[in-house]
Amino acid sequence: LATWSEQSICQARASVMVYDDTSKKWVPIKPGQQGFSRINIYHNTANNTFRVVGVKLQDQQVVINYSIVKGLKYNQATPTFHQWRDARQVYGLNFASKEEATTFSNAMLFALNAYSPGGDRVCPS
Numbered sequence: 001l002a003t004w005s006e007q008s009i010c011q012a013r014a015s016v017m018v019y020d021d022t023s024k025k026w027v028p029i030k031p032g033q034q035g036f037s038r039i040n041i042y043h044n045t046a047n048n049t050f051r052v053v054g055v056k057l058q059d060q061q062v063v064i065n066y067s068i069v070k071g072l073k074y075n076q077a078t079p080t081f082h083q084w085r086d087a088r089q090v091y092g093l094n095f096a097s098k099e100e101a102t103t104f105s106n107a108m109l110f111a112l113n114a115y116s117p118g119g120d121r122v123c124p125s
Contacts, residue, residue, distance in 0.1 A: 005046040010107035012039050012093075012100035016054045016063045019083075019090035026092050029054075029063050036096060037063050041107045043114075050111035066091070070115035074108050076101070082108075 013036045017026040028034050037054040044050070054064040074084045080101050083092040095101035 006042040006044045008040040009043050009050075009110065010041050010103050012104040013037070013057070013096040014039050014054070014093040014100065014104070017092035017094060019092065026094075029091070030061075039064075039093065039104065041068070041104070041111060043111070048114060050114070052108075064091070068108070068111050070112075072112060074105070074112065076105055 015035065016029040016037055016039070018029050019025075020027045035056065035058055037056050039052060039054045042051050042053060050068040052064060052066040052068060053062065055062055069086075072084055072086075074082065076082050077092075079098045080095045081092060082095070082101060082105055083090055085091070093101075093104065095104065
């Protein structure tokens with residue numbers, strides 16, 4: 001799925017959710033797709049862009065392939081549930097553990113920082 005100029009800067013296990021305005025509830029991003037996915041943030045080193053890619057552990061289906069844009073508002077709602085929004089919807093990640101949530105948020109914040117002027121261009125350790 002990743003091209004040669006992309007590298008994964010983090011990997012975590014999480015359930016990928018979206019907020020359903022109608023029912024006012026968090027629901028799986030794809031109907032009937034409960035369970036954990038392997039979530040990576042890929043850094044395209046050629047054009048310095050980042051994307052979140054989630055693949056179901058069960059059947060290797062891609063559940064999310066999301067380009068991280070400059071100025072994205074990333075919110076760590078709880079130690080294991082993080083969310084962000086765009087014009088269309090609100091996305092949520094329910095992590096398997098606090099450690100994995102921290103790993104992911106560090107990489108997300110690194111990606112967002114890389115878009116800002118004078119942003120750091122090296123990967124988080």
